[in-house]
Amino acid sequence: RKLHKDEILELYLNQVYYGSGAYGVEAASRTYFGKPVNDLSLSEAALVAGLPQRPSAYCPHRNLQAAMRRRDIVLDRMAKLSYITNTQRDKAKREQPTIEPKIDSPNGWKAPHFVAYVLAQIKQRYDDDFLRDSGIKVYTTLDYRMQLIAEKALRDGITRNSRSLHVKEGCFVCIDPATGYVRAMVGSVDPKSEFNRCTQGRGRQPGSAFKTFVYAAAIEAGMTPFDEIVDEPVSFQGVGVKLWTPSNYDRKFHGVVTLEQAFVRSINIPAIKLADQVGIDNVIRIAKAAGIQSELEPYLTTAIGGVRGVHPIEMASAYGTFANGGVHVEPISVLRITNWRGDTIAEFATTATRAISSEVSQTVDYLLRQVVADPTGTGHRVNNVPEARGKTGTTNDDRDAWFVGYVPGKLVAACWAGNDDNSPMRRAFGGSLCAPIWQQFMLEAIRLHDAAARDRQHRSSGRRRSSRRAMGFHKYAGTDAEARGGVSARGGCWCPHRVDVSTASAYPWQADRIPAPGDRD
Template sequence: MANFLSRFIDKSSEPSPSKGVEPETLTPEVDSEAVASQEAEASLDPQAPPPKKIPALAIAKSTWRWINRGKPIYRRPLFWATLVIGGGAIATGRAIYQFEQALPDPSAVLTFVRDETLTILAADNSILQQRGPATREKLPIEKIPQVIQDAFIASEDRRFYQHDGVDYRAIVRATLANLSARVVAEGGSTITQQLARVVFLSPERSLTRKLREARIAQKIEEELSKEQILERYLNLVYLGSGAYGVADAAWVYFSKTVDQLTLPEVATIAGLPPAPSNYSPLENPDIALQRRNIVLRRMEEVGQITPQESTAAQAAPLGLNPSPPKRFDVKAPYFTSYVEQQLPKLVPPEELAVGGLTVETTLNMRWQAIAEKAVKNAIEIDGPAQGFEQAALVAVDPRNGQIKAMVGGQDFNQNQFNRVTQAQRQPGSTFKTFVYTAAIAAGFSPYDGYLDSPYTVDGYKPENYGKTFRGWVSMDNALTASINIVAVKVLIDVGFEPAIRMAKEMGIVSELKPYYTLALGALEVNLLELTNAYGTLAAKGKFNEAHGIRRVLNRRGEVIFDGKYKARQAVDPNSAAIMTWMLEGVVKSGTGRPAYLSDRSVAGKTGTSEQARDLWFVGYIPQLVTGVWLGNDDNYPTWGSSGTAAFTWGEFMSEVAKDIPAEKFPDLPTLEGRKGSIKAQPVTPRQVIVGPIPAPNTGSQNSSGGNSYSEPEPAYQEPYYEEPYYNDQW
């Protein structure tokens, strides 16, 4: 014990009595010898009383006084500890006070009106469309069936009637689930928090906003009843496809009122709030079906429906019968529909849920009117005579990818199917451009010669239109005349992989397979991707992503999307210039003659699929690329020609060109000594059969006696084997 106490007593440091400081003021009065004697006696005599103990508090006080002896107050730890703790408490209290003062009045929930209008503007800021809610019907809680209330509570907030606005159990459960899945698989927001987010908060994602959301939810719970909260939520929640609230959703997805909905339909709607665009049955029916069944199982778990009802409902189809939201001042409906489909990819879902967006687009209203007239004339004048009932046209600025005009069909009101973006059709000879571009980029010359004669490769026998042959021809002349056999031979020489890679680099996004028929367009693409890919050549080899949206503003006028797209070099400039020169020849003296413009250079290519089911022309000037398609939705053959598509192109471009100054294409680069920018990877066929060489000029004229501008029709035959031999190195 004496040794223990000696730790607190430093006799060498005791001040001298002569200085007026008494030793007892520094240490407690302890007789160490007496204590030691008492301990010794206690160890010998069991009946002796226990030794005297020094209180711990006395030791602590003594120690603290020893630490602070002779120090000014500002050098003492207690002073600074008190200052820091006190200052922190004051700052925290002030922050909490300011936080509370900044919270909105929760009663505003009862009077909040959502700005549900989506406004789409043309490039000149004229209104293309204003889309409003489907019904504008807001229902009192008594008019909302109990099954709808139950479904949303089971799906979104099963402890809705127990918590005070924040469900801490749900937060813990969601956190554990997300950590386990290593993704955000589950959320912890209550219905009240979601309502607070819709009415009061911006869509930003931050800890501050989440704290505000939680506190506002608690204040809402203090002011409003559970029934009032649920009523406002079910009338304001965004449910995808332009539907705000359950009444809108019932109409948009099923063309029903809320009291007409079946249990599976109710569950479909109740599953939408976490991701309205992704779970929309109109956009992703398979995902929507899975989500619906999750809601049904949750309803069963909480006892809202029986297992038998759940099983029967999960077996039911989605049963969609959609009715679109109301649209006002509709112009260019195919284009505005395309814009609406693109929005969820560009704008955060929180902003879509809030509504009131303004979308600034790239559409040129004058050019759009010209495009609509050209399509109308093609369908009404040329269609009956040539056996097609539909047409589509799209124009894109190749310098930046902006869509300037889009007509997706004859009548949007009768059929909303957009043949510019949704129709996958065989492009025919328009695809030859990508094969030839790959060859030119690999160092081939447009003057390289190929034999046009009967030809069979690995069992596949391509045929020219009219089954005619021209003998030895250059690549340039073969493209101008759209000779099928030469196109297949060029594909074999350059290789499948380089040709496919080139098409992808230029903008083709659809699936391409390494078959010989690839050279003749035996694949499916849509008009927008095909047209934009040609624009890569017009832009001197630079690819710009086609787009129709420039900017998106939220209801507060803040820019939430600014389309700053970057170009990339997909084709080297010299190869792009050579291909443009070759495609000019198609328009000057080949199958594209009806697209000729007298005041400027035009480059382009015609295309016809098997039995003339699809008639194409894609052409460009330096500032604009336009694609035209003619055909039938049921893929029924026409008896027309791609020359009609070229004529429609010329009808549109001759008017539009009045707004565009004439520019020349780049000059043909020096060909001598030119090296390729990519490497050819020739195909090694198993078997090649070459027919006799025809006499000079045989078949140089159209022996069928038909339209001199007709596109040679490819003979489509899939090879009898799965894939030909080819090397997979670039």
Template sequence: MDRDKNLKRKILESIIAIKLERKFSKDEILDFYLNQIPYGSNAYGIESAAQTFFGKRAIDLALDEAALLASLPKATTFYSPYGNNQTALISQQKNILRQLVTLGLADEKMIKEALGIDTLKKIIPPKKNIQAPHFVFYVKEFLEKEYGNLDLETEGLKIYTTLDYDMQRRAEESVRQGVENNKKYGANNASLVAISPKTGELLAMVGSKDYFDSLIDGQVNIATSPRQPGSSFKPFAYAKAFEKGYQPETLIWDAPTNFGPDGSGKNYIPNNYNGNFSGLVSMRQALSSSLNIPAVKTLYLAGINETIDLAESLGISTLENRSRFGLSLVLGGGEVKLLEMTSAFSVFANDGEKNQLKVIQKITDQKGNIKKEYSNESKNVLEKEVARKINSILSDNSARSAVFGSNTPLAFKDYAVAAKTGTTQEFRDAWTVGYTPNISVGVWVGNNDNTPMKYGSDGIFVAAPIWRNFLNKELPNLPKENFGSYEKIVSSKSMITGNVSGEIKYYKIASGKKISEDKSKKYKASEVRQQIEPEKHSILFYVNKDFPLGPELPNYNDPMFVRWEKGINQDFEEGIFDFNPIN
């Protein structure tokens, strides 16, 4: 028979099936089937599968091993012992074992023993004959969902992917070098993803330092595994705030703040990473310097659900259970995937236009006929002006230098590059996600088993060097292009535009301490920060949080209003207030 799915073939299949049932018993037909079907990893038939995964003949398989192999044909890539879904595989295996008791094919004692065995530890490591393995398995799993095993394993399809193999090799090299350098931090793994913002094409995917290293669970694709993002989540909250009308120039107080009960019975009182507070800062300064208190306030102004809505529109899929999340979400309290974060940041790079992630260009059959061609799917999901405000902030090296210094892996002299780092509690995850108009790159560093890295393993120190090493190789091969500039708004609300009047105060950057004007003259200009301090009130004193540019009056009954005021002025007392805009 030919491989075309048509009426003629269906009739022939039916005739053959009838002949087989007349000539062979059902057990014999099942034997034929089990000895021909794919089990994944180029293993066809149960004998080949037994040798591939356990290094033994099928007749010598233990009960737990046989049950695991019986789980594979349902979805060979999804359930692969070498893939990301080992938990699902073991669940399937245990279901099969329990069914044996139900069907009376094995006694409970045998099944109990089989259920207690760690079958995955018996799996033979895969042979090192696969290039870009995490990408390959990612594509295979995508194809399985779309076509099923029959087409994928037996029809001789030819898959044309988006992988840039030379870039993939350079990405793998950057990850290997970075992991070697990070040994002193107690980090044994890293992952890197590169995406084209203009097409959505996945250009490179390094799921771990070494796919074939079982000591670090190298088969697990970290790029598609949920991990906490730390501060790299912050741009989503600021983007939503900008959508509402807040601006990069909007002023917000970085001061000790009690945000009230967090759901655990305790009050939520976050700190900045360095333990200092910067007073009145712009949202540009707050995001560039990754200040935590202004970020939490910005999430409150933007709205938690609204921010999740925006993140999901950009491609984040892991925040479904919204009841879990409070204001700590903006500091990385929800798990995300590196692949989706890199894709989401690419929307900023592309002026708010989202290109659907693309891994396959086309599929052809054995005769070279195009079976399916995958076109680019784009959709505007973010206002251009909002994207440009984020780009402007994340590429502003001078704004971040007060905290990070001016000479970091994020600083580029000859290219427009935006970036955000992230570090989670106890240094379990370190991130850097950044982009130009032509490439979006994300890097994660840590340990697969969630073991903490050493103190001080910040994203800027362990992830950013890998990210920078890779971009140094790629940027010369890409068009040099600047980000578009945004238009500043005109508003009478000076806390929104940042045009406030007041007394100039001086702060030493290194310590964050206030100093006199005379003392400020003894330091270099780069060592001192000037700040205009108007009347001390939070932004909630001047604007309605949901309509910052509108005529709506501030809501002094908002419980956060008093909390934020007390953060600025401990002697603040609740009362009745008349609206008094800063002039």
């Protein structure tokens, strides 16, 4: 249809650039004055109206005096055309504008660590001038409701134990294992911290959470959860001429145990012996295939997490491989980018590869379930999360605590806690510190996940559709302080190519090895 010139002007004013990343008069009003355009004074409105001619040069954040001179020109023109009186003009000119400070750091953003993580990726593709002036919108995988749940769970858990356990920091990341979509990311207990512990630095030692890859290698080599191994004193040739004599966390030895018992109770010696038997290189190969990208050295200490460090996002992604039936899906945070007209200028897709056989993955999935379901399991604390799987991790001197786990076909998440200066905590274990944080998040997040799935099914009448969440480093007409937060609620995000993970009780290795009741312990 043909548009009236007033409609054309309205469209223009709601899309044109006003500087400081603000597109549209409403966004400009909130960016510079922190209020809706309808609440602007005559002086403020004239200042905003004068910006589109040269938005960068007149930007109040860069050159307030130039913006005021341009404002005065607008006021003079309005008086000349009789839109205002000379008295109103003179009064407006005398008004000194109070400009909202520009947000240049993540401190004022919603989901600040996720936003910074995404921005770093976008900057690899576009330069700063393009990001500032082009009006792009970045559509991401973030579920902001889950983000808020994760932030609260982490901060509640660390704050509650800060003094008694001597713990100051932590981080949390959640991924949809079937799609690789990063749903929540909290890089620090402190929202003002610009260091993202989920992704930055050299990472932290994962402790026993790394044993999952050892047992995957053992299962791949033909072993079963019911095979027996002796937990006993043992020494191995260390680096140089030194012998390495490892110990268990409780400083005890437990004699003959099954692989399942050793994994469920997180006993060190069996994991080290298994790694020695199947070859540490095979353990590393499986860990890399599952999603670990950090350097892993070919020493037996790696079997119990004695590595330089891994990032929580790697651990979540790798455990997602077991949640996904052995298929690894690379984490993804950006779905597409559009220009100011709404045209798609870039799209991003997940990549999925068969990392581990479905049979091996299914058996590891069983073991991870027993860690939670078995009352003796180190992860039993989270047993009230339906169908939860997971593994705890605690390093020497309680310097690192972990819980990494998932609910098949739904969500996988990793929680780390510790201190940035690597100082020891006080009897802080993955099962007692991180598991409750993971539990608090999952109980709420899974409800959101399930409710969204039911709603999609109801609305689509059997046809699968997708809706996406947008996040932009832009401001635009009709929005409010999301410009400060950088995140805009655009509905849920769902991918049609979900992989269904079987939760049947019969595993491949159980065909002729189902134990009689009471035999396992």
